[in-house]
Amino acid sequence: MFIERPDAAPNVAATPTPNPRTRWLRWALTALLALAALIAIFYDAFVNGDGLPYLYQRVQTFVTIFLGIFIEAAPFLLAGAIVSGLIAVFVDQSAIDRHLPKAALPGALIGGVMGVVFPVCECGVVPVVRRLYEKGLPLSIGIAFLLAAPVVNPVVILSTYSAFGWGPIFVGRIVFSFLIAVVVGLIFSRAKPEEVLLPSVCQAHQDACCHVHDHHHHAPAPLGRRFAQAFTLAGDDFLDMARYLIAGSMLAAAMQTLVPQSALLAVGQGPVISVVVMQALAFVLSVCSTVDAFLALAFAGAFTTGAVIAFLVFGPMVDIKSSLMFLGVFQRRAVGYLIVLPLVLSLLMGVWWNLNLGW
């Protein structure tokens, strides 16, 4: 699928140097979006509401939701960054070579269950995956890990169990998260790393897997200094990913402030539409995977089972904030596939569930 576009192949590794026309188009699109947002805000404030005080309240709601998502996610991102820094300093590249399978299918299967060892949510997993890629991790393992780990890990399994108990939703969530992650991992195993990863990540990845030279020379530095080095790398990682987290939280907060939930929920109840609505809700809400089960509980009565499972499977894989964070690891086109593939697969899964297992 990545091979079908010959025009993109030659200089993927080069730094993006957009020609004037695409740059102009990008500015025009950004300006158009900003204008649309401004019109939406002012229409909302002066036609629906009663002017400036109302606008101020809306801004306050926006800031509260934005800070809520950020404050909630920051500790998990920091934990992921620290794990990533420790991996960078203490994990030997040859260990990844020796212990992990090279073939696509076993690799994707291993990636799908790696979350049991690294219990991270969707914010923490991104820096960890980036660092593992820099250590030469095969593409398919990383993708399967990235998508499965936010659900297939002890913390989330426990919280889902306490919300829904032993039943179709509990089993369906875990099984389908694993399956979809493995399938997407397999699809990505057909691609070349330089088509998927950002140039800087890819460079380290190539160096590591092809043994050109050892990027982090492991001269036996004193332990204290190696820890300091790990934490410094963690700080770099945190600051780098925090940019995407913050942009994503702002987008999610803006959507929540401007788009009424009832508008989404009123759209429909059919076996297909209900799944799409719950997927859209999962994307917009950007709630951490460790607690989304409790949130889904509130919708369980009003929505089809397939839709609720789609919410619980798709949300942890992809939402506004995590898809922005993917941009720190993957090329834009690969991020597109990382959003679309889980979207389509979980939609098919939800519709299949509704039609065959009843709703």
Added chain:
Amino acid sequence: MLQRPRFQMAAKALILLALALFLYTRLADGTLFFYINQRFMLYTVLAVVGLVVVAISYRAANNHPDDAHSHHAVTWGGLALVLLPVVLGVLVPPQPLGAAAIGNREIAVSSQPRNVLPAAVRAAAQKDATDRNLLDWLNAFSASSNAAQEFAGQPVDVIGFVYHDERLADDQVLISRFIVSCCVADANVVTMVVRWPDAATLENDAWVRVQGVLEPGAFNGAPLPVVAAQSITPVAMPEQPYLYP
């Protein structure tokens, strides 16, 4: 200037410290609970410690500049973006979600089908009527097929903020709390309809204590128990403005 490695490290360390200080001030003055569920407080404490430790490690790296050869250099734009939470947090005074946020959310009144944890329903059923908060009442209602009649006559004593919904009669008002399972991004409203002759004089967002008795009523065409208020007294906003499921 921004390219010099020493300046880079100093800038990164200062940003991390600024974030840590911001989180610490929100912890210290209790406004942290305007943003997240209290059971996540420990993670925020750990994040403050972690951010400080990471920031200090840049000081150590300063003595061995070749250790810190990172390919992620900060730019002015990235720097401004990472400081945005601190800037917005300082410019806009902290305020919990209130009446302005209700319009955008689903209003859970007892007339709607609502799945809840069976344990929560049992816990709510065991509490004395006057000890129940808004969430307990909604959980109790959800277990009944005919709540409007079944709960009539029970005494109510709840705290919440005022919200005027246009679907209500002139002598009715909604008393609400937000339910937060994780952070305010997942906030939902629980609310009771209160009948009070001077309802129109209550202002949106005012925190009140409502004491009264349940009677059969309706909201938006569906039957549900309504509080006939005997007294409504203004109270200070609770230290934890949200309820946790």
